[in-house]
Amino acid sequence: MLQDYRNPWLYRGMWVYLLLLVGALLLPVFYTIYISFNEHGFGAQIYDFTWDWYRVMLGNTQIIDSLRWTLGLGAATVAIAVPMGLIAAKHYKRTRHKLVLVTLMLAPLFVPADILGSALLVYFKNLNRACNWLADTLGLEWIRTWFELGFGTALVGQVLWTVPYAFIVILITMSRYHAQQTEAARSCGATGWQAFWRVEFPQIRVGVASASAFVFILSFNEYTRTNLLKGGFDTFTTVLISHMFNTGMSEDSYAMAGTVSVISMLVVGGVLVWSLARVERLEREARAAATPLGSA
Amino acid sequence: MNQQEFSRRMFINSLGGIAAAAALGRIPGVSAAEGDALRYWAPGIAKVGAKDFSAMAAQAKIQIKNTAKSARADEAIQKMVVGDGQKLFDALTDNGGGMEDALAENKAIVELDTSRIPNWQNIIDVYHEGAPAADTLRYGGKVYAVPYISNADSMAYNYEALGFHPDSWGVMFDAQFKGRVALQNDFGPTLTNVAIYLQQSGKVEIKDAADMSPGEVKAVCEFLIGYKKKGQFRTFWDGFQNGVDLLASKEVVLSSCWEPIQLVARKKGVDVRYGTMKEGHQTWNNVVMLTKGGRQRGMDAAFYSLANVYLSPWFGARTVSGLGFAPQMKGVDVYLDAHPADFDAATRQNVKDIMARKAQRYAVAGNAWQNVFPKNMRAYQDWWSRLQAA
Amino acid sequence: MGGVPVAAGSWRRRVFGEEGLVRYVFLLPAAFMVLCFAVPVGLTLVWSVFKRTQFWMEPGLTLFAYETFFTSARAENFAYAMVHAAIAVVVSFLLGFPIAVFVRRRVPVSIQHRVILLFILPFMISELIRVFALRPVLARHGLVNEFLLQLGVIDEPISAILFTPLGVIIGDVMSFLPFMVFSGFLAMEAVQRYVFEVCDDLGAGALHTFKDVILPLAAPGIFAGSVFIFVNGLGVGLIPNILGGPGAVNAGSIVFESIVALDFPLAMAISAIMIVTLVALLWIGHWLFDLTRVLEPIS
Numbered sequence A: 001m002l003q004d005y006r007n008p009w010l011y012r013g014m015w016v017y018l019l020l021l022v023g024a025l026l027l028p029v030f031y032t033i034y035i036s037f038n039e040h041g042f043g044a045q046i047y048d049f050t051w052d053w054y055r056v057m058l059g060n061t062q063i064i065d066s067l068r069w070t071l072g073l074g075a076a077t078v079a080i081a082v083p084m085g086l087i088a089a090k091h092y093k094r095t096r097h098k099l100v101l102v103t104l105m106l107a108p109l110f111v112p113a114d115i116l117g118s119a120l121l122v123y124f125k126n127l128n129r130a131c132n133w134l135a136d137t138l139g140l141e142w143i144r145t146w147f148e149l150g151f152g153t154a155l156v157g158q159v160l161w162t163v164p165y166a167f168i169v170i171l172i173t174m175s176r177y178h179a180q181q182t183e184a185a186r187s188c189g190a191t192g193w194q195a196f197w198r199v200e201f202p203q204i205r206v207g208v209a210s211a212s213a214f215v216f217i218l219s220f221n222e223y224t225r226t227n228l229l230k231g232g233f234d235t236f237t238t239v240l241i242s243h244m245f246n247t248g249m250s251e252d253s254y255a256m257a258g259t260v261s262v263i264s265m266l267v268v269g270g271v272l273v274w275s276l277a278r279v280e281r282l283e284r285e286a287r288a289a290a291t292p293l294g295s296a
Numbered sequence B: 001m002n003q004q005e006f007s008r009r010m011f012i013n014s015l016g017g018i019a020a021a022a023a024l025g026r027i028p029g030v031s032a033a034e035g036d037a038l039r040y041w042a043p044g045i046a047k048v049g050a051k052d053f054s055a056m057a058a059q060a061k062i063q064i065k066n067t068a069k070s071a072r073a074d075e076a077i078q079k080m081v082v083g084d085g086q087k088l089f090d091a092l093t094d095n096g097g098g099m100e101d102a103l104a105e106n107k108a109i110v111e112l113d114t115s116r117i118p119n120w121q122n123i124i125d126v127y128h129e130g131a132p133a134a135d136t137l138r139y140g141g142k143v144y145a146v147p148y149i150s151n152a153d154s155m156a157y158n159y160e161a162l163g164f165h166p167d168s169w170g171v172m173f174d175a176q177f178k179g180r181v182a183l184q185n186d187f188g189p190t191l192t193n194v195a196i197y198l199q200q201s202g203k204v205e206i207k208d209a210a211d212m213s214p215g216e217v218k219a220v221c222e223f224l225i226g227y228k229k230k231g232q233f234r235t236f237w238d239g240f241q242n243g244v245d246l247l248a249s250k251e252v253v254l255s256s257c258w259e260p261i262q263l264v265a266r267k268k269g270v271d272v273r274y275g276t277m278k279e280g281h282q283t284w285n286n287v288v289m290l291t292k293g294g295r296q297r298g299m300d301a302a303f304y305s306l307a308n309v310y311l312s313p314w315f316g317a318r319t320v321s322g323l324g325f326a327p328q329m330k331g332v333d334v335y336l337d338a339h340p341a342d343f344d345a346a347t348r349q350n351v352k353d354i355m356a357r358k359a360q361r362y363a364v365a366g367n368a369w370q371n372v373f374p375k376n377m378r379a380y381q382d383w384w385s386r387l388q389a390a
Numbered sequence C: 001m002g003g004v005p006v007a008a009g010s011w012r013r014r015v016f017g018e019e020g021l022v023r024y025v026f027l028l029p030a031a032f033m034v035l036c037f038a039v040p041v042g043l044t045l046v047w048s049v050f051k052r053t054q055f056w057m058e059p060g061l062t063l064f065a066y067e068t069f070f071t072s073a074r075a076e077n078f079a080y081a082m083v084h085a086a087i088a089v090v091v092s093f094l095l096g097f098p099i100a101v102f103v104r105r106r107v108p109v110s111i112q113h114r115v116i117l118l119f120i121l122p123f124m125i126s127e128l129i130r131v132f133a134l135r136p137v138l139a140r141h142g143l144v145n146e147f148l149l150q151l152g153v154i155d156e157p158i159s160a161i162l163f164t165p166l167g168v169i170i171g172d173v174m175s176f177l178p179f180m181v182f183s184g185f186l187a188m189e190a191v192q193r194y195v196f197e198v199c200d201d202l203g204a205g206a207l208h209t210f211k212d213v214i215l216p217l218a219a220p221g222i223f224a225g226s227v228f229i230f231v232n233g234l235g236v237g238l239i240p241n242i243l244g245g246p247g248a249v250n251a252g253s254i255v256f257e258s259i260v261a262l263d264f265p266l267a268m269a270i271s272a273i274m275i276v277t278l279v280a281l282l283w284i285g286h287w288l289f290d291l292t293r294v295l296e297p298i299s
Helices: A010-035 A054-058 A061-095 A098-110 A113-136 A151-175 A179-188 A192-221 A224-229 A237-244 A254-286 B006-032 B032-036 B054-061 B072-083 B099-105 B119-123 B170-173 B185-199 B215-230 B238-247 B258-268 B292-296 B300-310 B313-322 B332-338 B347-360 B377-389 C010-016 C020-048 C064-071 C074-106 C109-117 C120-124 C127-138 C141-150 C165-188 C193-201 C204-236 C239-243 C252-262 C264-289 C290-299
Strands: B038-042 B066-068 B092-094 B146-157 B181-184 B233-237 B256-258 B271-275 B282-290
Touching: A010 B185, A010 B258, A010 C074, A010 C127, A010 C165, A054 A061, A054 B347, A061 A192, A061 A237, A061 C020, A098 A151, A098 B377, A098 C020, A098 C204, A098 C290, A113 A151, A113 A224, A113 C020, A113 C204, A113 C264, A151 A224, A151 C020, A179 A192, A179 B066, A192 A237, A192 C120, A224 A237, A224 B347, A237 A254, A237 B066, A237 B238, A237 C127, A254 C120, A254 C127, B032 C127, B038 B271, B038 B300, B054 B300, B054 B313, B066 B072, B072 B092, B072 B099, B092 B347, B099 B282, B119 B170, B146 B170, B146 B258, B146 B300, B146 B313, B146 B347, B146 C127, B170 B185, B181 B185, B181 B238, B181 C252, B185 B256, B185 B282, B185 B377, B215 B377, B233 B238, B238 B256, B238 B258, B238 C127, B256 B258, B258 B271, B258 B347, B258 C109, B282 B300, B282 C074, B292 B300, B300 B313, B313 B332, B313 B347, B332 C264, B347 C239, B377 C074, B377 C252, C064 C074, C064 C264, C074 C109, C074 C165, C074 C193, C074 C204, C074 C252, C109 C165, C120 C165, C127 C165, C127 C239, C165 C204, C165 C239, C165 C252, C165 C290, C193 C204, C204 C264, C204 C290, C264 C290
Parallel strands: B038 B066, B038 B092, B181 B233, B181 B256
Antiparallel strands: B092 B282, B146 B256, B146 B271, B146 B282
């Protein structure tokens, strides 16, 4: 579908501008990666290439331990936020109260991390006191530890942060799906589940997969809420921020910052490439079947 | 539209997901080796010898499970007094003076039996009963804390740019360095150091620079606001890395900062030095404490072993040579000379220079001990916000 | 039509049937958001009138925290931060929205989404890293200054781009601009491509097309993106902390400072003010533009 560009130079100029802007936004990230290989670290006047910071990082048990917590928290966040986003997106299609649902699902995007983190911290502390009181006065020992700061509370913070993205990504993919297909499947005798799993899900699978990748990366990069709500463990980014802001700055933070950047770029870049390849494959198949391509 | 089967599967799937996630998330916590480890809440500066706490643990012959602690003064109080810190940690460090009082008052930490710390004999004189820093370890006359590092904070300067060795805080307010000066973004140390300057140079009458009245806080802040409006300060630094960056990148030539910042900035190839200010400095120490929960769980033996390491020259020699903090025990010089394999001649000389400069700074009459909970905290906070807005 | 015979398992029907318990699964996300988001956020209003105790707070009814906020310079700091955030919104719009229009209008449909997704890359990496790394880029001897000095464009390093309000605005734009591209693009999906063709056919000028066609149609999306950038510029304390001048703060860092000083009612009061500001903005936006239209193309 080619346009008759009235001004091809403007068209090319816009492409250059677009790529320059992406490049500018990524500049600090690339700079961080570059610095993570400098023997003298951040802000130094000299540059000598070294792998040392990465070696130091991998030899630090605290960082490796925090990496395991990060992965655990990331996996749990994906396992909750993505199904939640999917259920909410399905619900959105059927409900009459669309505005209420959308407001609820997207609102956490608009509350800055420091503010939401502080509110949740005070909330959980109050709940914890209430549970302790109930445990003491009514002997309900089993509820005493429900709201103690820890994995669970950090998970709530992370799910709140990521679920809007999961919801919106899945919703966007679902909008490309035509409900008539489900009805057709049902008319042919499929159960509701079969219609979803065999017909709809394959078509929104890209959305679910990208949502999972994005949720994981968002969780991996999150620190403000996690730091306020985590209790007695550390994640990769909370160790990083404590290194950056404390008296105990150690050089492996360069490697840590580099690692976060590289992993994030690999995952997100991977999703981009994968979905691009998928579209090309579908287009090839479509061309082979000689079906004219409609506009999405 | 019949959703029943779909809903059931979806429901079961999400339950499975949650259960799997919960199981996965628990993995790091349950590794068996951590069963008897001392759960220790401390920042990176509380360790020497390795990038993690392994060398400390080996030296104390215990296991340590460290959680990174930030330099925020409130965190310890919050977590130990109103939070669940008692359950999470057996031992913790503070972030400057006065915290052990608040924690002891709220029964978050327990009294220590110094006879269980052999190296206590070796502690530097300032901590003896009746000496200037005695109260920084005690509450109600009883010992609640063991110090591991201390210092007298001063000013770092770029000698190449200045061409002379400043000996007064006044240079930070000299018009020729306009826009090339940084202060710490924390009202405690910054207001205390400026108060010491104004007090000792006779510009403002201040009774106790570490615990000012609202009127005195106002005078100090108005002084700073005047200079801020003239553009004297480039920025207020926050965190170690920022402090280093500002000096190493020559963004500023004068900065009131921690000594390790100067040491690291210097290593990056800029001639940054640490001065002695004739008016005085804010002096401070960091301490380790045993939590009530830690003692209940029987972790006191492990704690005392760790405390003993903190008071050993093994730790003192490494913290002063690596980070430039003052050792808290006697005999570091002897230890250094006895271990030439671990400390080469240049390092030994460097440590001697650092110690000599420290002795100079500690000897200044105007010094004031850090107090993170001044009586008029509210005045400090409110006036600090006015300085921020100026 | 259900697959489960009534006689065989009426309990199953009650659980899994059309009107069975399982339909409540669909309410789980909303329930979670109410319990873990709406309730704590709403409660900040309640906690803000509690009495401050030495280390915590106790139930009470006092406006002391609000008085502290308005009589100290914190209100002033809050207002400055709002101005900086508003400028960041305008700059992000000017830089980012043309991209949304360009991609929707000129880029082949099949790759539109992927072009937009390019902006996901920087957006997904923690602003902690991106903001921190901006300092060596903007510093006196940083990348930008060295580059300009080499080119001979300037003789002296520019010091106005770091540790100034301008530095904070640059940080906001670098951190949140992708969101303007996303929401702008989503909004442009509401504008069918033939609209542009019609405009072109009628010979409407670019400015005219933009003002009378694109802007009204895309307004809800632009507004959503603007609110996101505005509240984050106001609330992400890290940015003024790292890139601002001496003692630069915003709402997020004032809240954080109050928590550090163990002044929970004050922290909650500032959070409450922030949240009321946000709700008011969204309400005005909805009233003006009907924000549900943002999601129309995907409904």
